[in-house]
Amino acid sequence: xxxxxxxxxxxxxxxxxxxxxxxxxxxxxxxxxxxxxxxxxxxxxxxxxxxxxxxxxxxxxxxxxxxxxxxxxxxxxxxxxxxxxxxxxxxxxxxxxxxxxxxxxxxxxxxxxxxxxxxxxxxxxxxxxxxxxxxxxxxxxxxxxxxxxxxxxxxxxxxxxxxxxxxxxxxxxxxxxxxxxxxxxxxxxxxxxxxxxxxxxxxxxxxxxxxxxxxxxxxxxxxxxxxxxxxxxxxxxxxxxxxxxxxxxxxxxxxxxxxxxxxxxxxxxxxxxxxxxxxxxxxxxxxxxxxxxxxxxxxxxxxxxxxxxxxxxxxxxxxxxxxxxx
Amino acid sequence: xxxxxxxxxxxxxxxxxxxxxxxxxxxxxxxxxxxxxxxxxxxxxxxxxxxxxxxxxxxxxxxxxxxxxxxxxxxxxxxxxxxxxxxxxxxxxxxxxxxxxxxxxxxxxxxxxxxxxxxxxxxxxxxxxxxxxxxxxxxxxxxxxxxxxxxxxxxxxxxxxxxxxxxxxxxxxxxxxxxxxxxxxxxxxxxxxxxxxxxxxxxxxxxxxxxxxxxxxxxxxxxxxxxxxxxxxxxxxxxxxxxxxxxxxxxxxxxxxxxxxxxxxxxxxxxxxxxxxxxxxxxxxxxxxxxxxxxxxxxxxxxxxxxxxxxxxxxxxxxxxxxxxxxxxxxxxxxxxxxxx
Numbered sequence: 104x105x106x107x108x109x110x111x112x113x114x115x116x117x118x119x120x121x122x123x124x125x126x127x128x129x130x131x132x133x134x135x136x137x138x139x140x141x142x143x144x145x146x147x148x149x150x151x152x153x154x155x156x157x158x159x160x161x162x163x164x165x166x167x168x169x170x171x172x173x174x175x176x177x178x179x180x181x182x183x184x185x186x187x188x189x190x191x192x193x194x195x196x197x198x199x200x201x202x203x204x205x206x207x208x209x210x211x212x213x214x215x216x217x218x219x220x221x222x223x224x225x226x227x228x229x230x231x232x233x234x235x236x237x238x239x240x241x242x243x244x245x246x247x248x249x250x251x252x253x254x255x256x257x258x259x260x261x262x263x264x265x266x267x268x269x270x271x272x273x274x275x276x277x278x279x280x281x282x283x284x285x286x287x288x289x290x291x292x293x294x295x296x297x298x299x300x301x302x303x304x305x306x307x308x309x310x311x312x313x314x315x316x317x318x319x320x321x322x323x324x325x326x327x328x329x330x331x332x333x334x335x336x337x338x339x340x341x342x343x344x345x346x347x348x349x350x351x352x353x354x355x356x357x358x359x360x361x362x363x364x365x366x367x368x369x370x371x372x373x374x375x376x377x378x379x380x381x382x383x384x385x386x387x388x389x390x391x392x393x394x395x396x397x398x399x400x401x402x403x404x405x406x407x408x409x410x411x412x413x414x415x416x417x418x419x420x421x422x423x424x425x426x427x428x429x
Numbered sequence: 430x431x432x433x434x435x436x437x438x439x440x441x442x443x444x445x446x447x448x449x450x451x452x453x454x455x456x457x458x459x460x461x462x463x464x465x466x467x468x469x470x471x472x473x474x475x476x477x478x479x480x481x482x483x484x485x486x487x488x489x490x491x492x493x494x495x496x497x498x499x500x501x502x503x504x505x506x507x508x509x510x511x512x513x514x515x516x517x518x519x520x521x522x523x524x525x526x527x528x529x530x531x532x533x534x535x536x537x538x539x540x541x542x543x544x545x546x547x548x549x550x551x552x553x554x555x556x557x558x559x560x561x562x563x564x565x566x567x568x569x570x571x572x573x574x575x576x577x578x579x580x581x582x583x584x585x586x587x588x589x590x591x592x593x594x595x596x597x598x599x600x601x602x603x604x605x606x607x608x609x610x611x612x613x614x615x616x617x618x619x620x621x622x623x624x625x626x627x628x629x630x631x632x633x634x635x636x637x638x639x640x641x642x643x644x645x646x647x648x649x650x651x652x653x654x655x656x657x658x659x660x661x662x663x664x665x666x667x668x669x670x671x672x673x674x675x676x677x678x679x680x681x682x683x684x685x686x687x688x689x690x691x692x693x694x695x696x697x698x699x700x701x702x703x704x705x706x707x708x709x710x711x712x713x714x715x716x717x718x719x720x721x722x723x724x725x726x727x728x729x730x731x732x733x734x735x736x737x738x739x740x741x742x743x744x745x746x747x748x749x750x751x752x753x754x755x756x757x758x759x760x761x762x763x764x765x766x767x768x769x770x
Contacts, residue, residue: 128575154575157606159602160598160601160602160605162564162598162601162602163598164560164561164564164594164595164598164599165564165567165595165598165599165601165602166564167564168561168562168563168564168565168567168568168595168598168599169564169565169567169568169571169602170568171564171565171568172505172553172564172565172566172567172568172569172570172571172572172582173568173569173571173572173575174568175548175553175565175568175569176503176553176568176569176572176573176580177572177576178571178572178575178576180568195558195561195595196561196564196565199558199561200556200558200561200562200565204554205759205760205761205762206539206759206760207536207539207540207544207546208536208539208540208544208546208548208554209535209536209537209539209540209755209758209759210758210759210764211536211546211547211548211549212546212548212553212554213762215762244760244766244768245760245761267762268761268762268763269761269762296770343768344767344768344769344770345768345769345770346769346770347769347770348770379769
């Protein structure tokens with residue numbers, strides 16, 4: 104085990120796959136010579152050369168279109184979209200082309216590709232560089248959606264995404280890039296579609312994703328220590344495929360469910376989980392389900408405003424304490 | 430009527446076209462024409478639902494590229510893609526069956542008229558969002574370049590596509606990376622219902638913009654299969670040799686409206702009639718006769734082509750409907766549609 108930052112785990116995951124498979128190529132804006140604006144791909148150009156690690160013009164449709172064309176003809180491209188907000192300018196390629204092609208062609212076209220993108224708040228970048236948009240992707244049939252919270256998961260899930268025969272949208276949490284964690288040495292591959300139970304408690308279940316996992320864990324410590332409330336915390340890790348068995352199993356034990364979501368309220372991923380739990384686990388519930396989300400607003404920029412918009416540890420503690428009275 | 434010749438366009442390449450190739454060009458144009466006409470008839474009989482965009486009048490371009498391309502080259506085309514897909518050798522019953530929503534359809538009824546694809550034949554998809562496939566074709570070309578296979582991607586699109594962002598992104602990208610891709614603008618003078626000249630800042634929507642990507646401005650008579658074949662052969666050879674992309678503007682005209690719903694009433698009186706005089710099939714037939722092909726040979730070819738369309742129609746009509754079990758198949762590589770455990 105080595106201690107790596109979340110950003111170094113990105114480069115480690117890409118490097119592991121490029122070493123293993125010559126078909127893996129990497130393209131994006133400022134990703135090669137500059138090593139990425141978040142420095143998550145430093146060293147890849149030196150290691151693999153300009154044929155495999157390529158800087159692109161500011162042309163998101165061209166980047167994802169090229170990844171798609173390359174994938175359908177035998178390569179396994181990794182494409183970077185610098186900020187997940189920019190997915191909106193190439194959403195046609197994601198939602199209409201990449202996601203639908205296998206289905207529309209009745210299985211003739213395979214698109215083993217990965218779209219990596221920096222997602223979410225915490226950097227005071229304002230509403231066009233800070234959104235959490237994983238729920239945009241979740242609603243499109245035909246694309247897998249992954250969002251790791253820990254450096255080890257970055258490496259292992261990125262490797263799994265590259266090896267997956269289907270297109271994967273891989274959301275990296277930009278506020279976590281400097282976070283350090285243990286990452287297994289040598290070849291390391293995880294499995295898509297498996298949630299992780301990070302902590303177990305008898306009183307309630309908290310389901311979270313990416314940066315919200317860390318806030319949920321911090322909140323669980325406070326709830327236990329200061330209020331005697333024992334929480335289970337599930338890191339979803341993947342929205343598609345969705346590990347509903349882990350969620351249903353844990354909610355079944357605690358009888359209470361809280362989701363903690365960075366995405367704005369309407370149609371956030373938690374809504375889908377709530378609906379599944381309500382349909383399939385209703386009689387095991389002891390209290391109404393609660394979604395803790397960003398309010399339905401574009402994200403503001405100033406420290407004070409951004410911190411009070413996305414769910415905070417204090418807000419998670421407060422909401423869970425209040426609702427535990429049911 | 431806009432001229433297909435333009436002083437800016439370089440002289441056509443001096444390529445001799447042999448008799449066998451000419452025969453192949455005529456055969457293919459016949460099949461495309463008859464099949465498109467059949468598709469129209471099947472609409473009228475309500476055997477084909479949805480929408481459909483016919484290439485009637487534009488067949489020479491698809492046919493010429495179909496003959497000039499290597500079997501392992503790739504075609505990317507638009508929702509007006511019946512002809513381009515057939516021109517790569519896709520089965521006619523597969524095309525008509527797909528239009529009719531039958532099991533024998535190329536896509537098993539999943540895609541319909543606007544998404545015809547036959548990967549085994551190098552027909553890498555028909556794309557119904559304007560411009561989307563231009564960057565995808567660049568990506569396929571990148572893959573060929575990366576693997577050193579000398580394959581070329583050919584990407585067909587209409588004049589209207591030149592005004593959407595993906596056109597610019599793809600052309601610049603392909604030029605900077607020197608990709609083996611041939612972009613073919615079929616300028617039929619109308620973007621859907623609106624004359625392209627009313628919505629475009631330059632006279633030739635593709636060729637006049639080629640210099641922005643460091644490419645020569647190439648305009649060809651899209652109703653002359655020989656002329657297109659020469660330009661195509663030249664551009665394909667250049668791409669294969671590592672010379673990078675080409676942008677070709679082929680001047681043509683669609684004989685029918687934009688889609689099934691469009692009778693084409695916005696066209697000035699007499700325009701269609703003028704273009705019918707330059708019908709690619711009529712012109713090609715006249716040329717073949719002048720060049721020594723005899724009337725019975727051509728008549729034979731015509732009746733064989735019609736026979737093929739008739740047989741394909743019968744096969745497609747007899748094919749069963751898709752199974753409703755297919756609805757939740759082939760979202761993922763494992764053949765299923767599961768998004769949860």
